Amino acid sequence: MIKATITVKLKPSVLDPQGEAIRKSLNALGFDEVTGLRTGKTMEVWLEADDPGEAEARVKAMCEKLLVNPVIETYSFSLEEGK
């Protein structure tokens, strides 16, 4: 079993209203040093695969077909032995 941890983020050029709202809240709480904040989402996927190479290709396909909208998002992922 392999576990993939996928991070999906908005492209740097795309406005992130949630991140902005959270940044302002942090500033209001006295964290004046915070000058920028971007949100994203993390997905953990467990999959059956014979080897990491196969898993990598499958996870990439999942991202491109469904998990990521390439018009506004980018992604990265890491693989580990899962349980």
Next chain:
Amino acid sequence: MMRFAVPIFPGSAGMDCVRAVEDVLAQPVDPVCHTQTDLSSYDAVILPGGFSYGDYLRPGALARFAPVMEGVREAAAKGKLVVGIGNGFQILLEAGLLPGAMRRNDHLQFRCDFQRLRVETDRLPFTRDYRAGETIRIPIAHGQGNYHCDDETLAELRQNGQIVFRYAGENPNGSVDAIAGIVNREGNVLGLMPHPERAVREWMGSADGVRFFTSMLKYWRESGAA
């Protein structure tokens, strides 16, 4: 008779579109289950608003792969009229039938209100009963209607006259170039965030949506498909 299909996904609204077609046009209209793949007996498809599949992952992202989308793609490819309203617009974007993507409203709030819109063109099957440049009142109800596309796509949309509706006055969600609705290059697939089906009688607060539907019927009759 012009036959309308309104695909219903789990979480869709839809009956508002069905009633609008019945009430305004008195044409046959069926709510169609998301598992149906064949829409060839219909002349037009309206993807309704709502929250298909709970808006999980991204609005429209899961509906895009529903079996009925095969029929929607076929209808679009044949030049039939395909409309996506609200969540329906988000589905058309996710399916790649229209360019761009939807982001969360820039102020993060769900906005449910009447909105003034400028009709940018009256040369389309969906707007021929309006006048180019006129302002109409149509309700909006969305949390993710902040349309986004890259500069190159925006230039193309402008150049080809694909921007059909713009928000007039305040932009309620931060969309690029105040875009409220766009059409594909061929002019037969339209997506818009405002809800014309919810503005078809004065008691609804506005009847400005009526002409959206009469335009489609008029186009269909004049195009010789009748």
